[in-house]
Amino acid sequence: MQQDDIRTRMVKFYARGDRHVTINATQGHFATSQSHINYYIDVTRLKVRVSEAEEAARSLRQKLLHNVETVDTIVCLDGTEVLGAFLGQELEKGDFRMTNKHETMYVVEPEENSIHQFMFRENIRPSIEGKNILLLVATMTTGETVKKSLECIEYYGGIIQGVAAIFSTTTDIDGTKVYPLFDQEDLPGYATYAPHECPFCKQGTPLEAMVNAYGYSKL
Numbered sequence: 001m002q003q004d005d006i007r008t009r010m011v012k013f014y015a016r017g018d019r020h021v022t023i024n025a026t027q028g029h030f031a032t033s034q035s036h037i038n039y040y041i042d043v044t045r046l047k048v049r050v051s052e053a054e055e056a057a058r059s060l061r062q063k064l065l066h067n068v069e070t071v072d073t074i075v076c077l078d079g080t081e082v083l084g085a086f087l088g089q090e091l092e093k094g095d096f097r098m099t100n101k102h103e104t105m106y107v108v109e110p111e112e113n114s115i116h117q118f119m120f121r122e123n124i125r126p127s128i129e130g131k132n133i134l135l136l137v138a139t140m141t142t143g144e145t146v147k148k149s150l151e152c153i154e155y156y157g158g159i160i161q162g163v164a165a166i167f168s169t170t171t172d173i174d175g176t177k178v179y180p181l182f183d184q185e186d187l188p189g190y191a192t193y194a195p196h197e198c199p200f201c202k203q204g205t206p207l208e209a210m211v212n213a214y215g216y217s218k219l
């Protein structure tokens with residue numbers, strides 16, 4: 001079996017202010033659907049390992065505290081449902097308000113239809129319409145997918161209270177606040193380029209992989 005050097009080159013990075021929360025990242029030349037980047041960020045552990053998801057949820061709660069007041073529903077993107085469930089549990093512990101009747105939070109994910117639009121079916125809509133929504137995403141670089149999902153939530157009548165992210169390069173997206181566990185300061189030299197301005201492409205360095213918030217596919 002061919003050795004996967006993207007995995008072997010991975011380095012562990014610690015969250016500023018919470019050494020219990022870590023992500024992996026590999027430096028190189030990668031493409032997302034919108035941009036070229038010099039780091040592949042791997043947040044898999046925080047999404048799929050119960051103890052790490054729990055720790056990340058605790059840490060996210062601290063970021064949201066005193067910033068987001070009311071959350072009825074967490075909308076999960078990028079396969080963040082496990083983290084979303086723990087985050088819901090953390091936010092139910094007090095200090096956050098809720099308008100839901102049974103004093104419990106909803107954790108949902110949008111469905112992507114055949115033309116790549118996000119949608120919520122009838123059975124899920126009561127957890128969106130008129131509800132205070134926290135959007136949870138894995139990694140955000142250009143923010144195009146996040147913008148698309150915020151529009152979708154608003155279309156279904158949700159009231160957006162903020163975006164929680166494992167990694168984000170921005171703390172504001174069209175006026176909506178973003179609360180990331182990690183930002184580009186945690187990854188020294190992190191850079192994102194428009195594909196036609198990418199310095200690696202200009203040097204003739206080949207792309208190593210296509211990446212998204214779920215992972216990477218080598219080229």
Ligand SMILES: [Zn+2]
Binds near residue numbers: 036195198199
């Ligand atoms: Zn490039």
